[in-house]
Amino acid sequence: MVVATPSDVRKHLVPARAAGKRIGLVPTMGALHAGHASLITSCRKDCDVLVVSIFVNPTQFGPNEDLDRYPRTFAEDCRLCDELGVDLIYAPTTPAMYPPGFATTVRVEGLSSVWEGASRPTHFQGVATVVLKLFQQICPDVAWFGLKDFQQTVILSRMVTDLDLGVELKFGPTIREPDGLALSSRNRLLSPEDRAAAPVLYRALKRAAEAVSQGEEEVDRVRQILWDTLNSEPRGRVDYAEILDPVELTRLEGRFQGRPAVAALAVRFGEVRLIDNHPLTPASPRSREPRDPITAQFMGDDEHFRAGEG
Numbered sequence: 001m002v003v004a005t006p007s008d009v010r011k012h013l014v015p016a017r018a019a020g021k022r023i024g025l026v027p028t029m030g031a032l033h034a035g036h037a038s039l040i041t042s043c044r045k046d047c048d049v050l051v052v053s054i055f056v057n058p059t060q061f062g063p064n065e066d067l068d069r070y071p072r073t074f075a076e077d078c079r080l081c082d083e084l085g086v087d088l089i090y091a092p093t094t095p096a097m098y099p100p101g102f103a104t105t106v107r108v109e110g111l112s113s114v115w116e117g118a119s120r121p122t123h124f125q126g127v128a129t130v131v132l133k134l135f136q137q138i139c140p141d142v143a144w145f146g147l148k149d150f151q152q153t154v155i156l157s158r159m160v161t162d163l164d165l166g167v168e169l170k171f172g173p174t175i176r177e178p179d180g181l182a183l184s185s186r187n188r189l190l191s192p193e194d195r196a197a198a199p200v201l202y203r204a205l206k207r208a209a210e211a212v213s214q215g216e217e218e219v220d221r222v223r224q225i226l227w228d229t230l231n232s233e234p235r236g237r238v239d240y241a242e243i244l245d246p247v248e249l250t251r252l253e254g255r256f257q258g259r260p261a262v263a264a265l266a267v268r269f270g271e272v273r274l275i276d277n278h279p280l281t282p283a284s285p286r287s288r289e290p291r292d293p294i295t296a297q298f299m300g301d302d303e304h305f306r307a308g309e310g
């Protein structure tokens, strides 16, 4: 079943809520792939009524970004949702989400200005605003997001805490092609040559993660591994390649000293901008350090490749 307006989605969920059912939401921008399927499957097991939203949110795209080119495959998306046991697809139109006069935005300060936010200054306020609207319209008990968009998970967690939203956030692992490329709706916009070059992101992340797990202590040396590997592929233009604190998203300096970290990067191939990240787990982690839920899940993450191919 597909609904297209905030009032219809709210109305549709009234009986489920009255019956005390647990409502799960997987927000997407469509062009669904195995990464989305993995989140949907996890959410299916985690709720009674499963809602998938499909909305290419214009407010999270900058003026010169790829909103017009963003892939749209609605009929196929509906078929996949059907196969995966989705109860309700919520596919609002842009005027339904942003009627004339719309004037409110939510901004998570600080975290929204760095890394992805430095390249895409209004991106995360678009994301936070639309996710808050989806939460208000659907009132899910739980919502699932992918760790591929690591910064997004940190920002949305902050928003849920700061605004007392009472929605449980859960995070799914990054699903990859057999050659390591993280699945992304934008991969289909890559030329064959750029598609062949793009696994360099994963190679760089793996080399960095291996160095740390084998005892490399110097953050600068690991950062250099990322850059050297990415620079070995002339088709890619690096936007950023950094070693970050997974909670504050600040650039790490000095020695790891058992601290958990994340390697995060964004690389352009022609007009297509790809992001990826990987946990860096030190050889001897600080065992008693408390971990926030994202870091705990992220650091415990194994490699996930497309079923049957990896």
Ligand SMILES: Nc1ncnc2c1ncn2[C@@H]1O[C@H](COP(=O)(O)OP(=O)(O)OP(=O)(O)O)[C@@H](O)[C@H]1O
Pocket: 027, 028, 029, 030, 034, 035, 036, 038, 039, 144, 145, 146, 147, 148, 149, 172, 173, 174, 175, 176, 182, 183, 184, 185, 186, 187
């Ligand atoms: N490879 C992946 N593995 C797991 N989850 C993913 C993957 N790719 C995207 N997701 C998650 O799916 C949800 C919807 O993402 P979205 O629809 O933007 O897809 P996308 O593939 O990230 O598209 P793009 O990066 O090209 O915008 C987000 O929570 C995102 O983190």
Ligand SMILES: CC(C)(CO)[C@@H](O)C(=O)[O-]
Pocket: 027, 028, 029, 055, 057, 060, 127, 130, 131, 149, 152
């Ligand atoms: C969370 C989201 C669906 C909001 O439009 C989007 O940012 C995405 O797909 O990651």
Ligand code: BAL
Pocket: 029, 060, 061, 149
């Ligand atoms: N998943 C990221 C959505 C975007 O790039 O706008």
